[in-house]
Amino acid sequence: MFPYIKIIFFLVLCSLLVSCGFKDIDKRSFVVTIGIDKPENKEEGYDISLKIALPSSDPKTQGEEFIIHTETARTVSEAVRLIKAKSGNELDFGHMKMIVFGEKLLQEDITQIMDWFTRRRDIQKIAFVGSGKPTAKAILELKPKGERLPSNKLFLFFGETGTESPYVTTNYLFHFYRNLMDRGIDPYLPIIETKNEEFEITTMSVLKNGKNAIVLDKEETKTFNVLNREYDKVNLKIEQENIYFMLSVDSISAEYTIVETKNIPYIEYDVNIKGIIEESLQQLDNTKIDEYSKMVEDVFTTEIQNLLEKFQEKSVDPMGFGLRYRATHNGTEEAKWKKWQSIYPALQFRVKVQTDIKSTGIIE
Amino acid sequence: MNRYFHYLVILNMLANVVALVPKVLIEHRLNGVVVSIFIGVALSLLFFYVFANSMFKFPGKGEPEIIKAYTPKWFASSYLFIIGIFYFIAAGIILLTFIDITLRFINPDMSSLYTAFLFLSIVCAGALMKTEKTLYALEIILVISLPLILGIFLKSLFNPYLSWDSMKVIVQHSFDSISIESVGAASYSFVGFYYLAIYNRLFTEKVKPIKIRYILLIGIVGTVNIFTSLMIPIGYNGVDGIGDFNYPWFSTADAIRMEFGFIERVLFIFLLLYIGISIISATISSHTGLEIIKSVLPSFKWKNRELMPIIVILLFSMVTILAQYYLPQGKLYEFTKIFFIGLLGVGMFKTFLMIWIVRRAKK
Amino acid sequence: MRRIKSQADTLKQLLEENFKSTEDATFKTLDNGQDQIEMVYINTIVDNAKIHDLFLKPFFEIDKINKYVSYIKSLNDYKEYKNEKEAMKEVLHGAIVLLIEDEALIVGLKLQENSAVQNAMVEATIMGPQTALSENINTNINLIRHRYHVPTLKVEKPMLMGEKSKVELAILYDEQQVKPEVLKKIKNQLEQINEPIIQSSGELHRAIIQNNKRLFPHLMVTERPDRIAYNLSQGKIIIMIEGNPFVLIAPAVFYDFMSAMEDFYQPYWVSKFLISLRYIGLFISLFLPAAYVGITSFNPEVFRVQLAFSIAGSRIPVPYPSYIEVLFMLIMMEMLTEASIRLPKTIGPTATTVGGLILGQAATEAGLVSNIMIIIVAAVAISNFIIPINEMSFSMRVSKYLLLFLTTISGLIGLMIGTIGLIYYLVHLDSVGEPYLKLFFDEKKQQT
Incomplete structure (x- = not known):
């Protein structure tokens, strides 16, 4: 029984009760990227830069235009409020897919600033995070060629739909925040640099207690990505006296276990690599494939060993050894954490790399 | 076994995400939650077995008819009244929580009164339908949303950013102090069988009693379900960080990205699906509650139309809207915990009652 | 004998009273020398060509009136006389009343000009029977x-x-x-x-x-x-x-309205594909306008970023809020549809072309609606016609406005609530005691 009266009554009641949430898409300004810097002459507060896309009605030039508003304030939300006053439209953070922290900002603890990002409902937890060098604003201001949407190039770098490179470290906001909060694993950020009007993302920094602790160079970044994400779209370069070849990796598996012995605890790191030889400067011999494997293993073992020891030296832990320790041991969390902090500096790494070269490519 | 019975059982397993179950479990994540879950599962399976089998012994009859036939009148009326209110509370919790979720995640500018009005109008209309019609609606909504929700669960499992180590930390605390709250929360996923109290009226054919095998299957599915709703949020947000989240599952859904999907952010698909699940869950609960309470209240007719159900359902709406103002999120959460514990008590009582009634019926 | 006689008389009287003033009523007296009979009928609805063969010729050939009566009674469409009222009705439905001596005999001799079988127009199929019913x-x-x-x-x-x-x-x-x-x-x-x-x-x-x-x-x-x-x-x-x-x-029930007879004439998977196509069409025509309003005006973060920008871009020149834009285009489309039904077949296509192409193009250029809106309206219109039974597609055309209204005032929540409300409403309906909407209908062993 649904007579008209009821329906009309219902609809009228709906219209009476409704309060507005209605705001058309063209009355919103979409923030695509946020940049956070340390103000140059002030002790406290942040420089917040928002990159706002300006859609255009012509589909051909759509979204090439953008404006950047910067404000200085003690908190992010204050700065955002100031920027809101400057922009005619409602600021919409729903499409904010990139968060850039200025390099200088990372010299201090950034845990407090993360609060704003996690608390707001409209900020995607799958936004990419990165650190901008020299400043976040410089990254925002860069307009590389062939960019159809503001900041689209960055999205392509980090999103898995575009380039896939072992030098680009992708990190999402939720993942960054989780590593920041959890004891036993340290967060990392890719470093975005500008070079010749283009982006260069090849290095990364690892944070400790919300502060920048260590910056990895290009090759270390690659090794880290291979280990951490089992990233297999990677090439390994082997360069020795009379031999030079590139191994294109098909699949990688990297596993580790923490072994506690009586005297020195160690981590056993097993890496399995399968691949084919992609490029060589010399004639290669198919029968010597085992030899080549050995070379790869040697090179890669040292790379890994050096990287892990570098982490240990600076007592950072982006691989999450501490978390693994917590996951495999009994006791209260506090006690485990204290124990781990005493174990980690003395830990030994035993890296074992096994390589399986399937062929030398389609030629010898 | 009737397929509609399965739907009723599955419904609560899906609805637990909205019913604050993950939040309760996560709060106790370092307090022997694993063992608590297993205790909860075992207890509710026992209740399940006894209650469902005794109901099946009276084909075509609802709990009100059975209770009225075998117990004294004063007991039957007061018992049924309290039980009916329990169903309404279950519906109310789901509604209040989901209203809060919609306001936080979908449209913060909408007034909470209006949202409550929208949800309540649809739930009340649904609860006033005939019993079998609610089942048809349940079937349609489940068939549409179940595959998608399962897809999201699976998608969330195969994400490289999911931290298995964080989840394993929980397992390390399996045998720490067990809390009754998490036992109650774990049992919530299974209580779908209580809907039989009314829906048994439709199952008129004599069915064979439930086999242990079926109970085991339900137990496995339910355990997997509870562990997913506890573990995946921890895997995404970290064992230390997860405690800050009000709605762990919705924050988790926001961390899942579909690179090649029509909609990139899984959160919205998840939210829209869960509007459907919470509405149908609230509908089914309040319908059951309504039918039970109706059986003890006198009928009241005006112009040949039964008015009593409408009065009861309006009362329910009023209470829900008032609760929105007097039970803010924090208090609602405390209240839900008490409700979960109460659920255990009711389950215990009902089990003994049913055993006693079946004995009497045999004589 | 007297009883019947009086009835034949009263009948005659009644017929004369009622039909004398009508031009197309025929009162005929036949006389072959021995006997006289009377025939009463309305000549516009009886088969005049047969009257001669069936009644006139035998009357003059058969000498005995008893024999003629039994001949009449043996005719195919002979109907027994019940009472005057019944007889009057029969005359109105194309029967001939013969008054022979005391008896009143009724013979149906209906002629209908509408018995031609027509081509199936409303529910056309590609394969399968091409003809529909007649009007007879x-x-x-x-x-x-x-x-x-x-x-x-x-x-x-x-x-x-x-x-x-x-x-x-x-x-x-x-x-x-x-x-x-x-x-x-x-x-x-x-x-x-x-x-x-x-x-x-x-x-x-x-x-x-x-x-x-x-x-x-x-x-x-x-x-x-x-x-x-x-x-x-x-x-x-x-x-x-x-x-x-x-x-x-x-x-x-609901599914009957979503099935075309074609489904039986196609290979299994083809027909399954067609059926799913139909449901997709149903969803598009119901939800697309409402979803457009809900997403563009309430939750633009649901779109992919590229799509959000192109919609935002195309909406820049539009002065009205999205729901007016949608309503405007939808109502224009409904007008076009209605107009093309009413117009003669020769003008129909012109109207649609003029309306569809030129109006759409001009409306975008004038900045009244966005490009994307034109696509949406076109998709809605086309997918609506995919529903095989016209009545259902009309109903869905109306329901879409309800969803649009709910979404306009309460965003995506309204869309979901509206959808569930629609499901509840359909489920709640009965068709002569059968549940209107219910999944897995063809299952034989059902308990509920």
Whole structure:
């Protein structure tokens, strides 16, 4: 029984009760990227830069235009409020897919600033995070060629739909925040640099207690990505006296276990690599494939060993050894954490790399 | 076994995400939650077995008819009244929580009164339908949303950013102090069988009693379900960080990205699906509650139309809207915990009652 | 003897009173020398060509009047005289009344000019039967009998419809398949109809369903004999009405309106594909306008970023909020659809072209609506016509505005609530005691 009266009554009641949430898409300004810097002459507060896309009605030039508003304030939300006053439209953070922290900002603890990002409902937890060098604003201001949407190039770098490179470290906001909060694993950020009007993302920094602790160079970044994400779209370069070849990796598996012995605890790191030889400067011999494997293993073992020891030296832990320790041991969390902090500096790494070269490519 | 019975059982397993179950479990994540879950599962399976089998012994009859036939009148009326209110509370919790979720995640500018009005109008209309019609609606909504929700669960499992180590930390605390709250929360996923109290009226054919095998299957599915709703949020947000989240599952859904999907952010698909699940869950609960309470209240007719159900359902709406103002999120959460514990008590009582009634019926 | 005689006289008197003033009533007295008989009929509705052969010739050839009477009684369409009222009705339905001595004999000699079988227009199929029903009830029964050769097929003509129109009505059903309670219910409802004039199946449909403020069709209207035969075998009841090439099928549930007869004539997977296409079309036509408003005006973060920017870009010149834009285009589209139904076939295509192409193009250029909106409206219009039964597609056309309204005032939540409300409403409906919407219908072993 649904007579008209009821329906009309219902609809009228709906219209009476409704309060507005209605705001058309063209009355919103979409923030695509946020940049956070340390103000140059002030002790406290942040420089917040928002990159706002300006859609255009012509589909051909759509979204090439953008404006950047910067404000200085003690908190992010204050700065955002100031920027809101400057922009005619409602600021919409729903499409904010990139968060850039200025390099200088990372010299201090950034845990407090993360609060704003996690608390707001409209900020995607799958936004990419990165650190901008020299400043976040410089990254925002860069307009590389062939960019159809503001900041689209960055999205392509980090999103898995575009380039896939072992030098680009992708990190999402939720993942960054989780590593920041959890004891036993340290967060990392890719470093975005500008070079010749283009982006260069090849290095990364690892944070400790919300502060920048260590910056990895290009090759270390690659090794880290291979280990951490089992990233297999990677090439390994082997360069020795009379031999030079590139191994294109098909699949990688990297596993580790923490072994506690009586005297020195160690981590056993097993890496399995399968691949084919992609490029060589010399004639290669198919029968010597085992030899080549050995070379790869040697090179890669040292790379890994050096990287892990570098982490240990600076007592950072982006691989999450501490978390693994917590996951495999009994006791209260506090006690485990204290124990781990005493174990980690003395830990030994035993890296074992096994390589399986399937062929030398389609030629010898 | 009737397929509609399965739907009723599955419904609560899906609805637990909205019913604050993950939040309760996560709060106790370092307090022997694993063992608590297993205790909860075992207890509710026992209740399940006894209650469902005794109901099946009276084909075509609802709990009100059975209770009225075998117990004294004063007991039957007061018992049924309290039980009916329990169903309404279950519906109310789901509604209040989901209203809060919609306001936080979908449209913060909408007034909470209006949202409550929208949800309540649809739930009340649904609860006033005939019993079998609610089942048809349940079937349609489940068939549409179940595959998608399962897809999201699976998608969330195969994400490289999911931290298995964080989840394993929980397992390390399996045998720490067990809390009754998490036992109650774990049992919530299974209580779908209580809907039989009314829906048994439709199952008129004599069915064979439930086999242990079926109970085991339900137990496995339910355990997997509870562990997913506890573990995946921890895997995404970290064992230390997860405690800050009000709605762990919705924050988790926001961390899942579909690179090649029509909609990139899984959160919205998840939210829209869960509007459907919470509405149908609230509908089914309040319908059951309504039918039970109706059986003890006198009928009241005006112009040949039964008015009593409408009065009861309006009362329910009023209470829900008032609760929105007097039970803010924090208090609602405390209240839900008490409700979960109460659920255990009711389950215990009902089990003994049913055993006693079946004995009497045999004589 | 006296009784009949007086009745023949009163009948004659009654007929004369009623029909003398009508030009097309014929009162004829035949005289072959020995006997005199009288013939009364309305010459516009009887088969004039047969009168000579059937009545005049034998009358002058057969010498004995008794023999002639028994000849008349042996005729195919001879009907027994019951009372004057009945006889009057028969005359109005094309019968000839013969008054022979004391007796009144009635012979049906109906001539209908509408018995031509028409091509299926409304529910056309590519393969499968191409003809539909005629407007003649007997021809229609003939068509169906030829498709459904079962002794249990029952034809009942229980009553005449309408106080004034008095059109003939036939109920067809397969006695073996039909559910007796449904049949009883239908007959009951037919008896309760109290309308002066009923001329079409749609009108009858409205009259049968007591709650006539309905949005969705409860009975199916069809013109295809193959569909009728199929539905008979499914235990459904067919209600036919004189002078209408459409019949009613009862009970009808939601899925019936989504199925085309073509589904039976295609390979299995093809027909499954077509059916799913239809449901997708249904969803698009129902949800797309509402979803557009809900997403662009409430939650633009649902879109991919590229799409959000192109919609935002194309909306920049539009001065109105999104829901006015949508309403404006939708109503223009409805106008076009309605106009092309009413227009003569020769002008129809021109109107659609002018309306569709030029209006759409100009509206975007004038900045009244966005480009994306044109795509949405076109998609809605096209996908709406994919629903095979017209009545359902009309209902869905209306429901989409309800969803649009709810979404406009409450965003995506409104869209979801509206959808669930629609499901609840459909589930809540009954068609002659059968649940209207229910999944997995064809399952035989059902408990509930």
